[in-house]
Amino acid sequence: MHEVLNSFLLVFGSLFPIVNPPGSAFMFLAHTRPVTHRQRAELAARVAVYAFLIVNGSLYIGSAILTLFGVSIPALRVGGGLVISVAGWRLLNAKPGATDRDVEVETTPEGLKTAAFYPLTMPLTTGPGTIAVTIALGTSQPLAGQWPSLAVLGALLASLAISALIYLFFRFADRMEGLLGRTLTDALMRLFALLLMCIGIEIIWQGVSAMVRSL
Numbered sequence: 001m002h003e004v005l006n007s008f009l010l011v012f013g014s015l016f017p018i019v020n021p022p023g024s025a026f027m028f029l030a031h032t033r034p035v036t037h038r039q040r041a042e043l044a045a046r047v048a049v050y051a052f053l054i055v056n057g058s059l060y061i062g063s064a065i066l067t068l069f070g071v072s073i074p075a076l077r078v079g080g081g082l083v084i085s086v087a088g089w090r091l092l093n094a095k096p097g098a099t100d101r102d103v104e105v106e107t108t109p110e111g112l113k114t115a116a117f118y119p120l121t122m123p124l125t126t127g128p129g130t131i132a133v134t135i136a137l138g139t140s141q142p143l144a145g146q147w148p149s150l151a152v153l154g155a156l157l158a159s160l161a162i163s164a165l166i167y168l169f170f171r172f173a174d175r176m177e178g179l180l181g182r183t184l185t186d187a188l189m190r191l192f193a194l195l196l197m198c199i200g201i202e203i204i205w206q207g208v209s210a211m212v213r214s215l
Contacts, residue, residue, distance in 0.1 A: 007154025080128015088197030
């Protein structure tokens with residue numbers, strides 16, 4: 001149990017600040033204002049499942065996939081940071097209420113299914129920053145040991161806990177807005193959009209710095 005707990009705390013503690021389910025919920029709401037509460041609940045469930053798959057895929061096969069395509073982690077950070085920065089910029093400059101067509105999702109069944117992965121999961125919830133961190137975790141001890149192991153179990157439980165938090169915060173994002181008020185929610189959304197853009201720039205800087213050091 002000690003090994004399980006250590007692995008759980010390592011993965012959960014590393015991912016929670018990056019994924020930031022409470023903050024991401026406001027951006028999720030900004031993209032999904034036109035949909036009903038039921039549709040938002042379905043989207044939240046899909047995003048949570050996709051996030052769980054992305055985290056675990058990055059942990060255990062992410063490094064192999066990057067190697068297969070000849071992509072380095074610094075390159076992933078630069079490209080992913082650009083995507084995150086653009087997403088943050090669009091939200092930051094959206095019209096009041098975040099109903100600008102740049103941040104809306106299509107309300108058709110196919111449109112909602114597509115939006116659940118992009119942009120709601122990638123890059124807004126578990127984007128390149130999350131992937132880079134989880135790949136690094138997957139290649140480090142104790143997670144790099146043989147599978148299955150107690151460390152792997154702890155990592156699975158941590159990713160499940162993160163996904164559960166994503167689902168809860170995203171599903172009830174409109175209720176959070178009801179408690180806080182539309183004006184405060186819009187202000188918080190723009191604050192987190194600014195932070196998202198800054199995170200993207202920081203990820204780009206880390207990637208560029210790693211590239212320069214490798215020259």
